Each structure stands twice: as C-alpha cells, then as structure tokens.
Amino acid sequence: MVIVPDEEIDFSKTLVGKDPIGPLSKLLWECQQIHAAKDVDPLVRMFMSQNAAASAWHLTDWIWVRCPPERLDDLRAAVRCKGDQFSDFASAVREASLDVAICRQLATAGKHVSVKRGEMKNLSIEVEHNEDKNQSSVWICLDGKRSSDNDVYAGALRWWIDLYIHVGFPEAQNLLKALGQRTKG
Secondary structure (H helix, E strand, O other), rough: OOOEEEEEEEEHOOOOOOOHHHHHHHHHHHHHHHOOOOOOOHHHHHHHHHHHHHHHHHHHHHHHOOOOHHHHHHHHHHHOOOOOOOHHHHHHHHHOOOHHHHHHHHHHHHHOOOOOOOOOEEEEEEEEEOOOEEEEEEEEEOOOOOHHHHHHHHHHHHHHHHHHHHHHOOHHHHHHHHHHHOOOO
C-alpha cells in the first residue's frame, strides 16, 4: 500500500470521526477506558490493551496522510526522518518515540503473530489478575523495566498530540488537557 501525504480521506469509510483529530480522540478514549477498568476479566483487559497499542501505532499513518503539504518538511524534521517515503517516516517515528515503538511491536505482533522487521526482542508482556479486587493489570517489560501499559499508551498519546500541534492541528491541545485530567489517579 502506498500512503500519500495529504491524501483525501473519505471519513464515511472510517470509524474515527470526521476529522484528523478523531484517531487521537480514539486513543484518548481507550486510555480512559483502561484507566477506569474495574472488575474486568484478564482477557478483556488484554483486548483493551491491544486496541490502544494498535491505535497508537496507526497514528503514524494518519499524521502522514493528513499533514498539510506545506508542513511535511517540518513533520519529517520533527522525527529526524531522512527520506521522503512513508516507510522512512515510520522508521523515524519508532526511533523518535520509545512509547510508539512499543505500540508498534504490540500492534504488529497482535495482528500478524510476529514482527519480521525491527522486533524488540527484549520486550515482553505480563498480565496479572488480583482475585481479591477482581482487577486485571497489563505490564510492559522492556530491558528489565516494568511499566503499566496505560502509561505507555498515554506517553504515546502525549507524543502524538505534540506532533499534531507542531504540524498545524492546534485543536489537539484540547486532548492534552483531557488526558491530564482523566488518566491520573
């Protein structure tokens, strides 16, 4: 598939709203759902995590396509992209944001069973269920460091919001405010 910057999107064929901020809003909502998840079966909790990882990674496609042509050089520079193809941009995004790189690993492995290029061999997932509280948690382990999955997704969302604002979508700032208010706790 060839992804062309500023390609026209038929939003009637998507489930993310009617503008480029929709995919960001979806990831915010997923972070909020994970944060609020109580009495959730471990399998359901893993599905919630998988959805957030996929949303966070696929924002790579959305910003590439929706970037105004006059801001494309700024977009590439912001992630230190050396080429002008989408594959160059996607590789640069993985280098620029560890949180997004983790999401790419989880999204790709979750959909395609494995990661053929750029696998993070030192990444693993742990799922815990506390019977007393009937609460499930998903942990992302990388290089011996254990992080809540939602911390990774919220970090990816913050990174994307900053990039969206940088390339000309100031309305993304509203999501940053909501992220700060809704996922702390």
